[in-house]
């Protein structure tokens with residue numbers, strides 16, 4: 311069982327690594343794949359909350375938004391060096407997650423969903439009102455984040471492999487967290503909060519740390535998202551986007567980060583494919599997603615696990 | 618007599634108009650089994666909830682080894698040495714029996730804010746968890762998901778989790794409930810063997826078990842303690858007979 315948890319994601323990583331050389335090397339395909347990987351990272355971070363902690367957040371797009379807007383603010387100030395941009399963006403997202411999580415995690419169930427949604431909307435409206443960064447219209451970056459002064463990230467292949475490396479790093483991190491002492495407490499509290507308290511743990515602390523870590527990874531995904539499109543708009547922070555992320559996690563299966571990864575890739579690829587078939591693709595996509603939830607118990611990961 | 622490990626003074630709790638704990642004072646000493654008996658709805662579980670920190674009393678004081686525990690969180694009480702079992706089995710169903718016990722070991726051994734290294738691979742945790750499982754006779758079921766254990770085995774696991782905490786006081790809420798005769802006998806034997814290491818507050822409906830095991834018995838009726846004494850004294854007490862024991866004893 312354990313080898314399969316690693317075998318599936320490793321196969322996906324290998325496929326993503328060779329994809330540019332087996333016919334997916336054109337701009338369009340690479341853009342699509344990097345989008346899939348970026349949302350893969352975001353979904354993996356959300357799966358730490360949903361699958362690991364039982365914390366169903368409907369405001370996770372705000373974490374990407376904070377990361378993306380950190381890039382914007384720094385870009386506006388002509389700060390583009392990665393070793394400045396990435397830590398600041400990640401810390402900003404982790405800080406936002408810590409502040410909002412400190413309140414949200416005091417609630418549970420539907421209240422938690424609603425309060426994370428509310429914080430997400432707050433972030434959305436804040437972004438919309440930032441007129442110096444284009445308000446509703448968004449902000450076009452002067453350029454991508456630089457790496458030691460070079461414009462390496464503008465190279466399509468370089469960007470592809472940057473996304474892949476960070477994706478693998480995030481997957482490994484979340485997988486390690488879930489297997490650690492910390493992850494054991496987080497999962498125990500999800501399954502049986504009273505028992506977890508009764509042996510001596512305060513679940514709140516573990517959940518808050520998980521929330522901050524998920525926010526940090528979300529922020530990193532936001533940095534990549536901004537770089538991928540060289541454009542950032544409040545639409546990155548809509549609650550629909552948060553819903554999409556939640557959907558990716560459920561579609562893939564909440565049993566581990568590889569589920570979220572598969573869910574994100576499937577979501578992005580199906581979305582792209584349907585959009586090419588018809589302009590009314592949203593009408594089809596909705597029911598397809600609903601059918602998936604009904605028939606794919608345990609998500610895509612659950613189907614692969616079946617013997 | 619030694620200083621009590623656990624002492625309740627004038628504990629009071631009501632739900633709306635219903636007084637469920639009505640000025641309860643009792644104590645528990647190291648090395649004794651103090652049984653708490655009384656009819657259904659007498660307020661026994663509610664009392665355990667207040668001692669363990671699940672519910673806050675409206676009035677009164679809870680002292681643990683002389684320290685005021687009345688307003689302490691459940692987790693802090695647990696780490697200080699107060700372990701409880703639940704009347705309705707409370708385990709982590711997705712974890713194996715071993716992981717359930719290891720979680721309790723983990724709570725008292727080092728920080729749990731460790732983000733790397735497989736918790737499942739920590740031999741120090743696993744060895745102590747296995748010891749606790751062995752004490753209740755569950756070592757051969759260590760790897761089984763807790764959800765698939767039989768009812769009796771879950772009751773054993775419940776006790777093993779409490780033991781894995783290495784507590785000073787055990788609060789056991791009907792540990793024999795729903796177990797077969799053989800399992801009940803085995804659990805009773807285990808409790809008898811454990812007595813010396815803890816103070817045990819035992820809620821139990823199985824009267825023969827209570828009278829065989831307990832050093833002292835307190836009787837609760839409608840939230841009020843109506844008697845405390847040795848098994849012999851309780852058996853001879855006319856008030857208790859009327860309120861609870863009936864022809865049973």
Ligand SMILES: Nc1ncnc2c1ncn2[C@@H]1O[C@H](COP(=O)(O)OP(=O)(O)O)[C@@H](O)[C@H]1O
Pocket residue numbers: 632637655656657658659660661662663664
């Ligand atoms: N959370 C609650 N809210 C209201 N009433 C409660 C609650 N918990 C217990 N009770 C009531 O308190 C009384 C004592 O319950 P309990 O402590 O479970 O009794 P016992 O364990 O002795 O059978 C019962 O009448 C029960 O209905």
Ligand SMILES: [Mg+2]
Pocket residue numbers: 661662663704
């Ligand atoms: Mg009860």
